[in-house]
Amino acid sequence: MKYSNSKDCIILHDNCTTVLNSQDFVSRIDLSFLDPPFNQDKAYNEWNDNLPPEEYWEWMREVCTKIYALTSDGGAIYFMQREKNTEYVLQCLGDSGWTFQNLIVWKKKTSAVPGMKRFGKHYQIIGFATKGKTPRVFNRLRIDPPLPADYKQVRENGMYVTDVWDDIRELTSGYFAGDEALRDAEGKRLHKQQTPIQLLLRIILSSTSPGDVVLDPFAGSGTTLVVSEQLGRKTIGIEIDSHNVKLIQNRLAENREADDVSRYFKEYICTSDLEAIWGVEQSTSIKPCSSKQLTLFESKQ
Secondary structure, three states: OEEEEEOOEEEEEOOHHHHHHOOOOOOOEEEEEEOOOOOOOOEOOOOEOOOOHHHHHHHHHHHHHHHHHHEEEEEEEEEEEEHHHHHHHHHHHHHOOOEEEEEEEEEOOOOOEOOOOOOOEOEEEEEEEEOOOOOOOOOOOEEOOOOOOOOOOOOOOOEEOOOEEOOOOOOOOHHHOHHHOOEOOOOOEOOOOOOOHHHHHHHHHHHOOOOOEEEEOOOOOOHHHHHHHHOOOEEEEEEOOHHHHHHHHHHHHHOOHHHOHHHHHHHHOOOOOHHHHHOOOOOOOOOOOOHHHHHHHHOOO
């Protein structure tokens, strides 16, 4: 079943495998973000989260293969998973044709899983790969996080984003999730695994241009759609759970202040051609990095 908030933002209520196998699905995808069920025996309304491991990873391989066939040359995929499944993610991407680019470590800011026989787990991984060796789009974003305690000189123009993302807060810790977490009238979380808009903002800005097509085959709470629409990208979300589909529709219609990505524009202000990458005109009093300064800084790299 198809729902559409606009011609450039579509929600499909269906199983992603069924949709991806459909002959009348889109002919071109430029970026896909995969945040599937992790097969941890969680209580989903319309999905068995306790598949035999070999069946689960065969399913993931099928999804990645179908997306690969629909992706433009040089298009990107970002596949998020638990750290213990890193080898399976990389094998799955390789088996389905993708070219590995980076293993991104998303370090959590407020939560860690303690271990009795091993070190506590404090991050998730995101496999970044492309269709072919060379990305069709890769925007080298610059951020300016606080200086570490042992740094003596202030950065003139920030720093390039690396493969360790420790500046984006997760929303799975209820007390720290802030206004962004979707809640009912009693304050109860409506989606326990809601992805933060900052995470999708960085992914979409890095690997797409305005007008590109973004796919989320496990749309969940709709973060990918919310961010893509604000950045002038076309977006398709597939979601099997009718409750989540309604949640996404309401979220897109509400235009919540907590979902406004424009407040993060300043974090990337030292990025060359940021306004063109962002895709939607921003009004800001923040002084951008001058092209002369940026050129001089980059020449030292």
